[in-house]
Amino acid sequence: MRTILVFLVVLCILAATATAFADDAATIYTSDFSKGTDGWYGRGAQVARTADATLMTTGRSSDWNSPGRNFDLVEGGKYELSVEVRQDTVDSAAFMISIAHSAFGAETYENLAHGTAKKGEWTTLKGSYTAGAFDQSVLYVETTGLPSLDFEIRNFTVTAPGGVPEPKPTEPPMVIEAVENLPSLKEIYAGKFDFGSAAPFFAFSQPKLRELMTSQFNILTPENELKPDAVLDVEGSKKRLQETGDETTAEVHFDSAKPLLDFAKENGMKVHGHVLVWHSQTPEAFFHEGYDLSKPLVSRETMLGRLENYIKNIMAYLNENYPGTVVSWDVLNEAIDDGSNWLRKSNWLTVVGEDYPNRAFEIARKYAPEGTLLCYNDYNTAIAGKLRGIVKLLNTLIPDGNIDGYGFQMHHAATFPSIQQIRTAVETVAALGLRLRVSELDVTVGNNSEASFTMQAKYYADVMKILIDHADQFEAVEVWGLTDPMSWRASQFPLLFDGSCNPKPAFFAVADPDSVQ
Numbered sequence: 001m002r003t004i005l006v007f008l009v010v011l012c013i014l015a016a017t018a019t020a021f022a023d024d025a026a027t028i029y030t031s032d033f034s035k036g037t038d039g040w041y042g043r044g045a046q047v048a049r050t051a052d053a054t055l056m057t058t059g060r061s062s063d064w065n066s067p068g069r070n071f072d073l074v075e076g077g078k079y080e081l082s083v084e085v086r087q088d089t090v091d092s093a094a095f096m097i098s099i100a101h102s103a104f105g106a107e108t109y110e111n112l113a114h115g116t117a118k119k120g121e122w123t124t125l126k127g128s129y130t131a132g133a134f135d136q137s138v139l140y141v142e143t144t145g146l147p148s149l150d151f152e153i154r155n156f157t158v159t160a161p162g163g164v165p166e167p168k169p170t171e172p173p174m175v176i177e178a179v180e181n182l183p184s185l186k187e188i189y190a191g192k193f194d195f196g197s198a199a200p201f202f203a204f205s206q207p208k209l210r211e212l213m214t215s216q217f218n219i220l221t222p223e224n225e226l227k228p229d230a231v232l233d234v235e236g237s238k239k240r241l242q243e244t245g246d247e248t249t250a251e252v253h254f255d256s257a258k259p260l261l262d263f264a265k266e267n268g269m270k271v272h273g274h275v276l277v278w279h280s281q282t283p284e285a286f287f288h289e290g291y292d293l294s295k296p297l298v299s300r301e302t303m304l305g306r307l308e309n310y311i312k313n314i315m316a317y318l319n320e321n322y323p324g325t326v327v328s329w330d331v332l333n334e335a336i337d338d339g340s341n342w343l344r345k346s347n348w349l350t351v352v353g354e355d356y357p358n359r360a361f362e363i364a365r366k367y368a369p370e371g372t373l374l375c376y377n378d379y380n381t382a383i384a385g386k387l388r389g390i391v392k393l394l395n396t397l398i399p400d401g402n403i404d405g406y407g408f409q410m411h412h413a414a415t416f417p418s419i420q421q422i423r424t425a426v427e428t429v430a431a432l433g434l435r436l437r438v439s440e441l442d443v444t445v446g447n448n449s450e451a452s453f454t455m456q457a458k459y460y461a462d463v464m465k466i467l468i469d470h471a472d473q474f475e476a477v478e479v480w481g482l483t484d485p486m487s488w489r490a491s492q493f494p495l496l497f498d499g500s501c502n503p504k505p506a507f508f509a510v511a512d513p514d515s516v517q
């Protein structure tokens with residue numbers, strides 16, 4: 001009997017070890033393109049398997065056009081991701097593994113892995129992802145600044161080295177507070193500054209979010225839809241250039257910005273334009289002769305000509321179709337490098353030179369309707385070195401008389417930077433005499449516990465107190481997104497409303513900062 005017992009115990013231990021081991025090594029998925037596309041599909045592009053059992057993506061015109069595949073990822077599961085990519089067109093190309101996840105009908109995105117692939121070389125991208133509470137998750141491989149690049153992928157692998165948690169039972173839907181019964185931020189701050197939010201195009205097809213926006217905000221920023229990769233019509237510009245021979249051509253389109261612009265116009269809301277000149281989310285082809293990546297970079301004169309046509313065409317379209325709606329613009333975004341605290345390396349710096357910020361503001365001033373607030377926008381203003389760089393740049397722009405304002409992004413964490421650092425930054429920039437904005441406020445926390453949300457609320461309240469003290473200089477305060485699952489930092493719950501549009505403690509703290517001790 002005893003022997004049998006010992007045997008059974010040993011067997012149990014062995015079985016448990018084996019399971020743990022199997023979990024440890026858990027490979028959830030490895031792509032197999034030997035027969036077909038293995039569930040991968042083209043997101044605004046064509047995908048096809050090649051004779052070498054890889055997946056080729058062609059016909060792209062935006063960075064997000066990509067091979068993608070739906071994955072069942074369990075909330076709380078920690079996943080390791082890797083993929084090999086290869087391209088044969090440019091010397092080097094930046095790639096990302098990203099995820100498009102959706103909850104409550106809203107699709108949001110995170111970038112999970114980064115890598116640069118040299119021409120003709122298989123390059124591995126590695127990253128990790130902790131799954132949030134989403135109904136659907138699509139992993140995809142996209143480019144940065146190379147919207148029409150063809151590329152191949154192979155060996156896309158998903159593992160969960162620590163095992164995957166049991167799926168949570170589905171919770172009953174949360175009770176949705178009537179947003180009309182809440183205090184209204186735009187009304188509370190009406191005498192001081194505009195209050196607004198960034199919003200993505202898909203928000204405007206959702207009644208609950210439309211109601212949230214009209215009741216709370218009087219200004220909106222398109223989260224991605226007025227960035228150069230959404231506005232510059234690369235194919236249209238290329239075609240036009242071929243017809244006319246004019247290298248300074250810059251055609252624009254507003255397909256993705258239209259829902260926000262229409263909504264703002266219908267509801268008498270203001271719009272903040274984001275962004276004209278940026279190193280990121282700008283098609284690489286913009287900087288190349290013939291809008292052709294295989295050709296050299298254009299000359300300074302051509303680039304300034306393109307920038308002038310780009311800004312002229314944007315202002316003309318908006319003025320004609322939405323007169324008076326766009327009240328301010330980020331003419332230039334994130335030009336200061338975090339290491340050198342001076343102009344970051346970018347195509348703008350390479351092609352135009354150190355005065356590109358001045359030229360951008362000069363052109364914006366020439367074409368923007370009178371009274372438009374023209375701003376420089378940046379992050380980490382509360383970090384001493386970065387603040388020095390930002391002030392130095394502002395001091396080169398102010399004498400030209402074309403800049404009106406500075407936008408503090410304020411992508412913060414509830415633990416960093418300190419409230420004192422923020423106060424110093426606000427006071428330092430305020431002393432330059434510019435109009436001020438908070439353009440992208442969000443405050444991350446580690447989890448969605450009550451304790452974290454209380455800490456987050458306190459931080460929001462302390463930030464608001466600083467802004468109220470300087471209300472005479474602030475034009476607007478905008479949060480960067482409507483609800484936590486819609487945030488670009490969704491996994492860190494940084495916003496004022498949860499996924500059901502219920503207000504969080506942070507909302508009440510912003511509505512009444514003095515109520516928070």
Ligand code: XIL
Binds near residue numbers: 109488
């Ligand atoms: C972010 C958007 O929120 C994301 O959807 C997108 O994938 C990347 O850009 N600073 C900025 C914003 O100026 O444009 C960025 O927005 C966030 C950081």
